[in-house]
Amino acid sequence: MRPARTLVRYGVRHALPAAYLRRSARRGDPVGRLLRDPAVRDQPYGVHEELRARGPLTPGSLGLVTTSHAVAQEVLRSEHFGVGWDRSAAPRPVRWALQYGDELEATGVAEPPSMLVVDPPDHTRYRRLVSRAFTPRATAAFEPMIQRTADALLDDLERRGGTVDLVGSYAAQLPVLVIAELLGVPVERREDFLRWGAAAAATLDPGLSFGRYVSAERGLRAMHGFLRGHFERLRRAPGEDLVSRLVHLPSDEGLTERELHATVMLLLGAGFETTMNLLGNAVVLLAAHRDQWEALISDPAGWPGAVEEVLRHDSPVQLTGRSATADVLVAGHDVPAGARVTVLLGGRQP
Numbered sequence: 001m002r003p004a005r006t007l008v009r010y011g012v013r014h015a016l017p018a019a020y021l022r023r024s025a026r027r028g029d030p031v032g033r034l035l036r037d038p039a040v041r042d043q044p045y046g047v048h049e050e051l052r053a054r055g056p057l058t059p060g061s062l063g064l065v066t067t068s069h070a071v072a073q074e075v076l077r078s079e080h081f082g083v084g085w086d087r088s089a090a091p092r093p094v095r096w097a098l099q100y101g102d103e104l105e106a107t108g109v110a111e112p113p114s115m116l117v118v119d120p121p122d123h124t125r126y127r128r129l130v131s132r133a134f135t136p137r138a139t140a141a142f143e144p145m146i147q148r149t150a151d152a153l154l155d156d157l158e159r160r161g162g163t164v165d166l167v168g169s170y171a172a173q174l175p176v177l178v179i180a181e182l183l184g185v186p187v188e189r190r191e192d193f194l195r196w197g198a199a200a201a202a203t204l205d206p207g208l209s210f211g212r213y214v215s216a217e218r219g220l221r222a223m224h225g226f227l228r229g230h231f232e233r234l235r236r237a238p239g240e241d242l243v244s245r246l247v248h249l250p251s252d253e254g255l256t257e258r259e260l261h262a263t264v265m266l267l268l269g270a271g272f273e274t275t276m277n278l279l280g281n282a283v284v285l286l287a288a289h290r291d292q293w294e295a296l297i298s299d300p301a302g303w304p305g306a307v308e309e310v311l312r313h314d315s316p317v318q319l320t321g322r323s324a325t326a327d328v329l330v331a332g333h334d335v336p337a338g339a340r341v342t343v344l345l346g347g348r349q350p
């Protein structure tokens with residue numbers, strides 16, 4: 001690690017936003033409370049209610065906030081909103097800090113060129129390259145492998161008997177085994193992926209403590225180190241998998257080293273962090289609502305609806321945001337170019 005750069009990165013990406021959000025939370029700002037108050041993070045429903053009572057689009061500390069499904073759809077689908085933000089409009093010290101702290105080895109999935117934070121035309125280019133591997137036909141072909149993997153994990157739980165940690169031994173294992181197989185990365189490294197994935201996911205939330213940031217950065221560095229070695233292996237001996245294809249793209253489509261790292265790191269991390277939480281949340285909800293559990297046991301046709309309901313009720317991704325790329329009117333509000341809209345996915349209401 002290079003301590004000066006780590007410190008600058010921490011300052012601009014976590015300490016500054018944390019101070020700002022903490023102050024907003026103290027003043028009662030709902031987004032500040034959602035992001036900084038641990039009690040509200042655990043039970044965000046009261047804040048969601050408050051926001052709903054204020055209307056479909058209301059001002060907050062990070063711009064406008066919405067809990068409305070219709071407004072969320074409008075903003076997320078609009079060509080007048082993007083995921084990126086204009087760095088050139090940031091104060092000079094912030095721009096300096098972002099540039100000085102920039103280092104591939106410490107780059108997380110919330111930083112460019114991760115698909116999560118880049119707009120077209122780059123986004124379209126990355127998306128086209130990976131979506132070939134996720135067509136309905138391609139994913140259907142993986143179903144038998146997913147079923148086999150789930151059965152083997154459940155058989156193992158049964159053999160062990162007694163009390164088990166369901167997240168560690170099932171909810172985390174199933175998605176990581178599946179995405180590792182799907183991407184062609186070595187499944188025997190899955191415990192490493194889980195550790196590094198947790199580190200990468202932690203950096204998505206602004207305002208980590210210094211200790212947590214340093215350990216997250218260690219995880220990111222370890223993951224980039226693994227990816228570098230993996231890409232080198234595939235350059236020498238490619239397989240049939242998506243990552244081999246990305247490494248061997250024709251030169252007119254080729255990804256830079258940084259783009260390759262960002263794309264594969266996102267696919268690997270997003271591939272299990274979210275699904276692990278979905279499985280865990282589903283078990284907690286079904287344990288609390290036994291009638292729903294009994295209903296699913298007697299009529300398994302209800303499972304797809306149950307999955308949707310868990311995603312709606314206790315979403316693994318609680319919020320996202322977009323910036324207006326032009327002056328635009330949304331739900332009767334004038335949203336000027338550059339303004340941010342926070343979409344509370346976890347609090348959406350029709």
Ligand code: HEM
Nearest residue numbers: 115116127266267270271272274275278316317320321345
């Ligand atoms: C329950 C499971 C999942 C949930 C709740 C979830 C949620 C989300 C959300 C909300 C976004 C959009 C974020 C935004 O644009 O602001 C997103 C994007 C993304 N997710 Fe997932 N995800 C899940 C599973 C997966 C899996 C299994 C993969 C990997 C194969 C994956 C890969 C991605 C990628 C690559 C993006 C970026 C797409 C783009 O920008 O075009 N996700 N996910």
